[in-house]
Amino acid sequence: MIKVVSEEKPIYVIGHKNPDTDSICAAIAYANLRNVIEGTDRYVPRRAGHTNPETKFVLKTFNIRKPEYLDTLEPRIRDVGMRTTAGIDAETSLKKAWEQMKEEKLRTLPVFRDGELVGMITQGDIARSMMEEHDSTVLSSSAVSCRNIVETVDGELIVGDPDAVFKEGTIAIGAANPEVMVQHIKPHSMVIMGNRADAQISALEQKADWLIVCLGSEVFEQIKRLAKENKCNIIVTPHSTYKTARLINQSMPARHVMYDGDLVFFHEQDFVKDVKKTMTKVRLRYFPILSRENKFMGMISQRNLLDMEKQQVILVDHNEKTQSVDGIESAEVIEVIDHHRIGGLQTAAPVFFRNQPLGCTCTIVARMYKENGVEISKDMAAIMCSAILSDTLCFKSPTCTDIDRKIASELAEIAGIEPEKFAEEMFRAGSEVSDKTEEEIFYQDFKVFSVEGRDIGVAQITIVGEDLIEKLSERMLPFMHELLGRTHLDAAMLMLTDVMKESTELLFVNKKEQQEMKTVIEEAFRVKAEEDHVFLPGLVSRKKQLMPRITIAMRDM
Numbered sequence: 001m002i003k004v005v006s007e008e009k010p011i012y013v014i015g016h017k018n019p020d021t022d023s024i025c026a027a028i029a030y031a032n033l034r035n036v037i038e039g040t041d042r043y044v045p046r047r048a049g050h051t052n053p054e055t056k057f058v059l060k061t062f063n064i065r066k067p068e069y070l071d072t073l074e075p076r077i078r079d080v081g082m083r084t085t086a087g088i089d090a091e092t093s094l095k096k097a098w099e100q101m102k103e104e105k106l107r108t109l110p111v112f113r114d115g116e117l118v119g120m121i122t123q124g125d126i127a128r129s130m131m132e133e134h135d136s137t138v139l140s141s142s143a144v145s146c147r148n149i150v151e152t153v154d155g156e157l158i159v160g161d162p163d164a165v166f167k168e169g170t171i172a173i174g175a176a177n178p179e180v181m182v183q184h185i186k187p188h189s190m191v192i193m194g195n196r197a198d199a200q201i202s203a204l205e206q207k208a209d210w211l212i213v214c215l216g217s218e219v220f221e222q223i224k225r226l227a228k229e230n231k232c233n234i235i236v237t238p239h240s241t242y243k244t245a246r247l248i249n250q251s252m253p254a255r256h257v258m259y260d261g262d263l264v265f266f267h268e269q270d271f272v273k274d275v276k277k278t279m280t281k282v283r284l285r286y287f288p289i290l291s292r293e294n295k296f297m298g299m300i301s302q303r304n305l306l307d308m309e310k311q312q313v314i315l316v317d318h319n320e321k322t323q324s325v326d327g328i329e330s331a332e333v334i335e336v337i338d339h340h341r342i343g344g345l346q347t348a349a350p351v352f353f354r355n356q357p358l359g360c361t362c363t364i365v366a367r368m369y370k371e372n373g374v375e376i377s378k379d380m381a382a383i384m385c386s387a388i389l390s391d392t393l394c395f396k397s398p399t400c401t402d403i404d405r406k407i408a409s410e411l412a413e414i415a416g417i418e419p420e421k422f423a424e425e426m427f428r429a430g431s432e433v434s435d436k437t438e439e440e441i442f443y444q445d446f447k448v449f450s451v452e453g454r455d456i457g458v459a460q461i462t463i464v465g466e467d468l469i470e471k472l473s474e475r476m477l478p479f480m481h482e483l484l485g486r487t488h489l490d491a492a493m494l495m496l497t498d499v500m501k502e503s504t505e506l507l508f509v510n511k512k513e514q515q516e517m518k519t520v521i522e523e524a525f526r527v528k529a530e531e532d533h534v535f536l537p538g539l540v541s542r543k544k545q546l547m548p549r550i551t552i553a554m555r556d557m
Helices: 021-038 053-061 094-104 123-131 146-152 197-205 221-229 241-251 272-279 302-306 361-371 378-391 402-415 419-431 438-443 467-486 514-525 542-556
Strands: 011-017 043-048 108-113 116-122 156-159 171-174 190-193 210-213 233-236 287-290 296-300 312-316 332-338 352-355 446-451 454-463 491-498 503-510 533-537
Touching: 011 021, 021 043, 021 053, 021 312, 021 361, 021 378, 053 378, 053 419, 094 108, 094 123, 094 146, 094 241, 108 296, 116 123, 116 287, 123 241, 146 156, 146 233, 146 241, 156 221, 171 197, 171 241, 190 197, 190 241, 197 210, 197 221, 221 233, 272 302, 332 361, 361 378, 361 402, 378 402, 378 419, 402 419, 419 454, 438 454, 438 467, 446 542, 454 467, 454 542, 467 491, 467 503, 491 542, 503 514, 514 533, 514 542
Parallel strands: 011 043, 011 312, 171 190, 190 210, 210 233, 312 332, 332 352, 454 491
Antiparallel strands: 108 116, 156 233, 287 296, 446 454, 491 503, 503 533
16 A cells, blocks of 8 residues: 655744853743644754753753754755655566556556565556567566465466476477477477367376366366376466467566666655765666665655745744754744844745744743743743843843833743742853863854954853852863864854943954954954953843944044
8 A cells, every 4th residue: 555654844933053041042932932823743843953961950940851963954965755666576577566656656666575675666567577478488587476466367276386487498389289389389388278188188298287277167177186296386267378378477486687787766754955966977867765774765756855844933932044944945944032133034835924023942942932822831931941041141231121120020030040049050050161162162052243354253151159160161272263263263262241240352363364353353342352362241142242242443443
């Protein structure tokens, strides 16, 4: 039986690369909201990077499952609807293979041996095998089984071994008189004949191994005994000699005509774009798909790829392509929920776009719960409150609004947490980086900003306690210099933000002359900076305090 795999695809809700707590929690909370509203489980949260220590603390505290990692939205073959079929065994007769193709409306079937894919057979392969001229040894050269012969001619084995194989000798038609027949029947032959006993005996005397008796004719007991003595198989068929002769070659096994050379197949994890390139070079209609364990899964055609539905996604906490998961251009963005500036993301069709100048995406999501009359559960309230505390730095960030404070207070009451106390615990957990590599530390909350044609990577770590600043500076500055040497970044910055003291130690490195970036920092904040670091009291926001001033200073210079 054949079916087209077309299960309803999930819609991914996903934040930006190197996700922070807001990015992760907004994805979880918004996916939950949409599922509740629509009465489905189709909306699935995903993450575009590793969770940082702060986010891990939040999820663990409230027993929330971490979203699965999504490395790319570039479609893979497993995302394509494929045709599934049981296929056929290598010993299956051509007749049965053809009938299965007609029943399943397929022109190609996979061929297996002991469960392993060994070839492909098409209607064209079978048709060619029937139309080509063959000599009288074609059937024996295919080593056809007795079972295939009986099945193909709708016959019955009345004498002989059902496991016998016709593997030597020719095919002859026993229509002539015995005197003529002896000139054409060779040892081990298969003779198609009627009910003439003298002709049957003559064939046995010539050491024929197979007698196909047509029109359902009765075979005398004397001939049966003689056949047993000579180890000759007798099959009785209801068909005429003409029809039997026409059918007999269809008993050949599929392996005899299938294509088993360099099979062109793909694996479920292969990217569609790579498969398309290969398909254009090979003139085949269907291609087998294998699992990671090399087990057959189904078949696809070029048409399947053309008809493929794009993966639908909802972006939260960002709206710029550079911050999105890889392969975003291959997906269909259907919604954007964000609180950042509007970037350069382009969509093929209009989308639901909600962007508000608030301190946190989860503030927007929480308002959408209320607007839709959906009760906020304790766990959803907890993670959304945590995200607001994180993004607003416990209401100390200039991005924080009265709406953020109000929503966070309402969520904290539902979740049963005290905001300031929980925020300090959360920030301390986020400051624990002793077991992290420099790369893990830098990328746990990282974004790229394009300013005056230059890409500036800005990371931020919230810390509690001055002792961490000196230790992290010694570790991170060499890494940041090394980072510029192997990436496209023109400059890199790391904000070591002490939330409780509302200040930031800013580390900065430049791909060109270091003095150039030092001058930019001094012009932007009207301070005297060291060669690669500067203390900035009152600065806690990357989006609203750091980058706007850096941008203006670079433009002015």
